[in-house]
Amino acid sequence: MREFLEKAGNIDRRIIYLIIFLAVATTILVKARFKSSPLPEVQRSYKIINDLPSGSVVMFSIDYDASSMPELDPMLRAMLRHCFKKNLKVIMLGHWPLGLPLGQLALDDIAREYHKKYGTDYVFLGYRPGLQAVMLNLGKEIRSVFATDYKGTPLDSLPLMRNVHNYNDIAILVGLEAGSVGDAWVQFANARFNQKIILGSTAVITPDLYPYLQAGQIVGLIGGLRGASDYETLVEHPAMASLGMASQTVVHVLIILLILLGNIGYFATRRKK
Amino acid sequence: MSISLNPWVWIAAFLTLSMMSFLYKDNIFYKIGEHIYVGSSAAFMLIYLWYFDVKPKLIDGFINNTGFSRWILIIPAFLSLLMLMRFVRPVAWISRWAIAFTVGMGAGLGITGLLQGFLVPQIKATILPLYVSGHSTLMTIYLSLNNILLILGTLSAIVYFYFSKEHTGPVKKISQIGITFIMVAFGASFGYTVMARISLLIGRVYFLLHNWLGLV
Numbered sequence: 001m002r003e004f005l006e007k008a009g010n011i012d013r014r015i016i017y018l019i020i021f022l023a024v025a026t027t028i029l030v031k032a033r034f035k036s037s038p039l040p041e042v043q044r045s046y047k048i049i050n051d052l053p054s055g056s057v058v059m060f061s062i063d064y065d066a067s068s069m070p071e072l073d074p075m076l077r078a079m080l081r082h083c084f085k086k087n088l089k090v091i092m093l094g095h096w097p098l099g100l101p102l103g104q105l106a107l108d109d110i111a112r113e114y115h116k117k118y119g120t121d122y123v124f125l126g127y128r129p130g131l132q133a134v135m136l137n138l139g140k141e142i143r144s145v146f147a148t149d150y151k152g153t154p155l156d157s158l159p160l161m162r163n164v165h166n167y168n169d170i171a172i173l174v175g176l177e178a179g180s181v182g183d184a185w186v187q188f189a190n191a192r193f194n195q196k197i198i199l200g201s202t203a204v205i206t207p208d209l210y211p212y213l214q215a216g217q218i219v220g221l222i223g224g225l226r227g228a229s230d231y232e233t234l235v236e237h238p239a240m241a242s243l244g245m246a247s248q249t250v251v252h253v254l255i256i257l258l259i260l261l262g263n264i265g266y267f268a269t270r271r272k273k
Numbered sequence: 274m275s276i277s278l279n280p281w282v283w284i285a286a287f288l289t290l291s292m293m294s295f296l297y298k299d300n301i302f303y304k305i306g307e308h309i310y311v312g313s314s315a316a317f318m319l320i321y322l323w324y325f326d327v328k329p330k331l332i333d334g335f336i337n338n339t340g341f342s343r344w345i346l347i348i349p350a351f352l353s354l355l356m357l358m359r360f361v362r363p364v365a366w367i368s369r370w371a372i373a374f375t376v377g378m379g380a381g382l383g384i385t386g387l388l389q390g391f392l393v394p395q396i397k398a399t400i401l402p403l404y405v406s407g408h409s410t411l412m413t414i415y416l417s418l419n420n421i422l423l424i425l426g427t428l429s430a431i432v433y434f435y436f437s438k439e440h441t442g443p444v445k446k447i448s449q450i451g452i453t454f455i456m457v458a459f460g461a462s463f464g465y466t467v468m469a470r471i472s473l474l475i476g477r478v479y480f481l482l483h484n485w486l487g488l489v
Contacts (some may be wrong), residue, residue: 007283017296024471024478028489071469097321098314127325132382148329187390203469207462214423215398217390224465225472243489244475251471 002268005120011266015016016258023254024247032246033238038230041213045198045220046082046234050096054087057164057173061185062094062103064178068202069102072176074241075200075228076106079174082235084114084121091170093125095181102128104150111179119158126150131181135188139167139195172219177201182209186217198236200227215226275487286485289477399427426454 011194038046049058060079064072083090092107094100104124111122118124125146137145142165148154150200155161161240163169173195175185182199189195199209203224211219222231225248291306311339313395335346354369399426405416431453432444440448483489 014297020471023479024475025482028475028482030354031489067473070479071472083379083466097318097325100321127321129322129326129331132379133384135380150325152329183391184386187386191386191390191394203465203472207458208463211398212393215394224468225475227321241477244472244479247475247478248468248471252467255467256295 005268007265008261009269010260011261011264020251020254023250027247027250028243032250033091033239033242033244034231034246034249036226036229036245038234039223039227041223042227042230043234045222046231048192048196048198048219049079049082049088050086052086052088053173055089057089057091057169058083059086059162059170059173060090060092060107060173061101061173061181062092062099063094063096063181064102064176064202065099066102068099069230070240070244071202071225072149072178072200073106074225074239074244075231076176077110077221077238077239078228078231078235079200080106080110081113081237082231084110084116085235088171091120091125091160091164092122094127095131095200096178097127099178109148120160121183123155123158123160124150131184135184136192139189139193141165170195173197175199177205177209179205182212186212190217198222204239277485277487282484286481289481293477402469425450430454 006096020178027056052058060076062076076199090107090111092103094103101209105126107122111118116122125142128145134145142161146155149158149161167173173185173189175182175197177199178201182201182205185195185197185199190197197217198220199212199218200222201209201224203226206221206223209221209223210220213221222228225241225244229238229245232238232242277286288306288309291302294300295303331346331350335343335350338346352371352374355367357368359368401420403417403421403424405413405420407413407416429447429449429451433448433455435444435448438444478489
């Protein structure tokens with residue numbers, strides 16, 4: 001028995017990787033789903049968007065790239081679905097150049113799904129460097145930073161943008177964050193211009209954003225794949241995040257078991273010594 | 274099962290498997306994937322900066338603007354040239370002027386942003402009543418306890434990082450409470466990090482099974 005425990009505490013890491021991979025793949029293949037009720041902060045985010053009057057402008061900031069796509073792309077798609085279903089207008093920009101095409105792809109896909117027209121229902125502004133300077137100037141006049149959209153079309157020739165000049169014309173700013181840009185949105189757009197912000201984040205940075213929620217500096221927080229899955233549940237369109245959450249549950253149980261096994265093996269070895 | 278016929282999906286699947294192969298051990302496929310990622314990212318960044326910044330803001334701005342808004346563009350253009358001097362060894366030191374400008378602007382914006390947008394609101398958020406009346410006794414206890422924990426956690430964690438006095442006696446006791454709160458925060462952070470990393474794996478496995486092999 002002791003020999004088994006010693007071996008169990010010393011499993012080759014590659015076997016652990018394989019077990020985790022198989023657990024994820026199997027759960028996805030059998031399309032397992034576990035029911036969970038959405039977190040209060042996600043429900044709050046949903047309610048805030050849901051209560052916006054039709055025609056309100058929601059600004060999305062794409063502050064992630066491909067390495068955070070599995071968490072933030074389902075979140076973005078669920079939120080875009082909600083916005084278009086509610087006939088809200090969407091403006092998209094971003095501070096991570098490598099991630100902006102991912103945002104644009106999702107925006108075009110969901111807009112097509114809801115038969116929305118570019119320039120009237122949604123606009124893609126693109127990217128400008130100078131994080132804080134961009135955020136501060138958006139509070140004064142969007143045209144001072146983005147004179148044109150990403151295609152080079154002057155903003156005033158886009159019907160949606162004609163009456164949008166600064167944060168006063170934006171009902172909610174949704175920042176999808178994989179780094180520290182969310183902090184900058186809070187520090188510049190909220191603190192200086194009182195812009196209402198909902199942050200969607202990767203699970204890694206979610207604990208760092210809770211103080212903003214507690215202090216009322218952001219009005220909603222959607223954290224990681226769980227948050228994305230909750231939002232998918234709320235918009236009644238379960239997709240990749242909901243499917244992924246079953247794998248999360250299985251793998252978490254597996255990790256707990258492996259930690260226990262590792263510790264038992266460690267103590268068995270120590271006692272022998 | 275409907276396997277993808279899109280060559281780009283096949284390339285993405287090959288690169289995904291190449292990167293994952295590192296988990297077994299370092300190998301040529303991983304190296305190929307790594308170099309393609311670094312190279313394409315750098316090229317993409319360069320193109321993005323040209324088309325979203327240099328061309329529309331500097332070049333088109335200089336051609337189309339008139340008066341002050343035209344001539345002011347000479348300053349950033351000049352600073353950019355100074356930055357490029359890093360590649361000319363005898364005059365490389367000139368690039369420090371441009372760096373000094375960037376650092377100065379960043380520090381100025383950062384300090385005001387942190388004070389106005391982080392420090393003051395966060396301090397304000399910890400100034401809470403120790404007794405909160407709820408609609409039931411249980412709710413009163415819950416709300417009050419919540420505020421007490423928040424204040425206790427904040428103060429004791431600050432004491433833990435107070436190094437001007439030796440941590441003995443009551444200071445030691447309070448700092449021990451502080452480290453307990455910090456450990457709980459680290460634990461939550463670690464749990465979330467595990468979740469994030471598994472999410473990335475889920476994303477890639479889903480891509481392989483859904484987009485590439487068409488099994489899901």
